[in-house]
Amino acid sequence: KANKDARGNPRDGIPFHPYYTVHDLFGLSVFLTIFCAVLFFAPTFGGYFLEHNNFIPANPLKTPPHIAPVWYFTPFYSMLRATTSTSVHIWMAVASVAGLWRAWSLRRHPLRLAVLAAGMAFLLWALATVDAKFWGVVVMGGAVISLFFLPWLDHSAVKSIRYRPKWHLSVLLVFALAFVVLGYFGIEEPSPTGYWISVTCTFIYFGFIWLMPWWSRLGEPRPVPERLVYHPH
Template sequence: MSFPWAKQYEPKQPLMRWLDEKLPVPRLVYNAVGAGYPVPRNLNYFWNFGVLAGAALGIQIITGIVLAMHYAANGGVAFGSVESIMRDVNAGWFLRYAHANGASMFLLVVYIHIARGLYYGSYKAPREMVWLLGVVIFLLMMATAFMGYVLPWGQMSFWGAQVITGFFSAIPLVGESIRIWLLGGYAPDNAALNRFFSLHYLLPFVTAGVIILHIWALHIPGSNNPTGVDVKGKQDTVPFHPYYTAKDAVGLGVFLLIFATLIFFSPNLLGHPDNYIEANPLSTPAHIVPEWYFLPFYAILKSFTADFILPAKLWGVLAMFGSILLLFFLPWLDTSPVRSSNYRPKYRGFLIVLLVDVLLLGYVGGAEANARNVILGQLASAYYFLHFLVILPLVSSSERPRALPNSITEAVLTKHGGTSPAQTALAN
């Protein structure tokens, strides 16, 4: 989107003028994250999480590159090389814990970022491409995180790879061939470890490239805002710098404080103790579970226990992947012209129920597979798909939203006790 009132970049120094003429990187940065990029004046702290996700990715790439200098992707020595990093490499324990916990922090930030998009309708026109690229980033992150979890070559690493890749064998006719192709053999071993390591190293850079496209797509229509009302003019915006760079700095400080607390005081809180036991193909752990950020999808996978036309295993695989791919169609499943849930009370209620449902799926995914938990997982899985495929289209076509403000400025002034332009006109 073109903002005629945006401040234009005018280099003052001769060197900067010369650089702007030959390679306009300063202009690009100024227009992307500086005073040349106007943003809605009413953004709250939920809009910090995009920047926090970028910071988390940067931490993962930097720590991952250094760890790769010391890691050996060989089934015979991989576990020992990780232990050597912890004990013998200068600050190796810090790098390893920062990388392992950084993955959890990265996924946590992204989950909150997605929840904000769902609540404020950031997937609606004209920002469909921003949302679609975001889902692509989410899929890349999940693939990267899974392959990274295999690399320590502990018990959970080995058996997690065995179980997850085993689901591909449920695909009729070609499933077993795909599984063998992925692993490079009939079971996780050196070939699988090398493949996962190379892809785990590569995919973060692919993710960074898609993030650049994501930001580019965002700058075309401009940022959404808590009211969901389009920008009407200069009075509705403020420059990104210094207003939101300062706000993002506060959010980043809080993020780093929580991250540091996790690393220094409870680095193994989110890990599994069995992963400190070297991988043993002859000893199956009593309870195989993935990392916490995969648990809701793992619960959906486990919810199919009986064959019906297709094998239960195949139904579980289709449902697990379908639960993520469903997000691609969200801009067209929600047909309401109102974006923000602040003005859609009925939709907001169902969104809260969805949040509780996802948390329940997370609990079931990590719990023992007894009869009660299986039923809970089946009910929660059914509601997840019901929300997107049935409830959302019905609510968006039938609800009567509350009246929207005429502009962002009016909403801000009314919220803070000021007088909106409409109220001033009526008073006169």
């Protein structure tokens, strides 16, 4: 607002009409086109929008060979299925490495180091003794809850992806691809190949989120224009 022309209009601003009006109408028309295409030509969408099992006559003497949730739950369902005793051992190894790395950074703080050691011992004991099905539920729920912490986990100096290092976009695309792959294997029947791919994508998912305080600070961001810099009053 400080950068205005002789008429008092912001130099960096544009009128709402017709620019934003046309912009919103275009988005609305695209949505209605896709909506009507699904509604009139593919209401079931191959069993993704309306599940295929809903059209199978009920048979109390036969259990369906494969039961999958609705498509928007399949990534988290895939994480649930990928959490077995084998993957729990991998989680234990990852937790041990993370604990040792943190212990090295706290080597000059004996009290904090003792608390960390006690916490790691309890965590490893719980992972080793509690059934993997329980940890599958924890992983599935944690995958959803973790998303709520993203605003506080992002420690980048700039917020817009436009001014961040280019490889930040690559990291985001890998995360998105892993999420889509998890969704695909959540629909498919279990298989050894699908299991290991799901395990890998699960670690990519959590690694992207919980390592964000570290990797989001790496790289040199591009200069942000002054008009986009927020100055608190």
